[in-house]
Amino acid sequence: MLNSTTNNSSTDKKDFEFYGYTSTNAWKILIILDELGLSFNYHHVDIINDEQFTEEFLKINPNNKIPVIIDNTVEPPITVIESGAILIYLAEKYGKLLPDNKTHPRERTEVLQWLAWQISTLGPYLGQLSYFGYYCETKIPIAIERYSKEARRMFKVLDGRLSTRPYVGW
Structure with missing residues (x-):
């Protein structure tokens, strides 16, 4: 079972669900979420104890890897896997941290x-x-x-x- 916690004391639905572990790939996502000031629920996936192989997690990411985000700001929500793809997705969605291709x-x-x-x-x-x-x-x-x-x-x-x-x- 995934351990779900949040980045603040509220358990209300946030803009994003973030699945991670204490790894550099997850830290990159925590940094961009913070830089962009986004609200998110953090779900700890204990990869040392193989939680990434649970049926519950494989429904989120069949590649059984962290990090993963789910963007709840769109309907239906969008799931994004792989740290690089997540970074690009968030930077482009919010128009920050990644220069525009036309002007720069x-x-x-x-x-x-x-x-x-x-x-x-x-x-x-x-x-x-x-x-x-x-x-x-x-x-x-x-x-x-x-x-x-x-x-x-x-x-x-x-x-x-x-x-x-x-x-x-x-």
């Missing part, structure tokens, strides 16, 4: 390419490092070395990008 195509492209970099490179490699370095019962030195080396390389890329601007995107 260069800036929009920069934001989207760095988002793609985070989704396809930074996030997965750091996830593998976390798994092999901390959670895997059998330590595999070559895997830890590989992901540690790649993490250091990615942080150099990130530091280089941030040395010329206050934000990664633009």
Whole structure:
């Protein structure tokens, strides 16, 4: 059973339902929900104890992954899965944090390419490092070395990008 809590003391229906866990992919969604000032109910999905495989959760996301949001501001509500898709959906819906393609195509492209970099490179490699370095019962030195080396390389890329601007995107 999913543990449902809310981001404030009220249990009234909010604009969004947010399903997550204490992971970087979920934190990205918490940050954008906060930045946009959106009301949401938070539903903790304990992925360590396999709650993402319950029949109840699989009805929400058949791919059994968090994060997930359900937008209750439209009828019928829209379910959005995958952190990158959620970020783009919310930024476009509210016209914030993602430049308009007609008036700022260069800036929009920069934001989207760095988002793609985070989704396809930074996030997965750091996830593998976390798994092999901390959670895997059998330590595999070559895997830890590989992901540690790649993490250091990615942080150099990130530091280089941030040395010329206050934000990664633009």
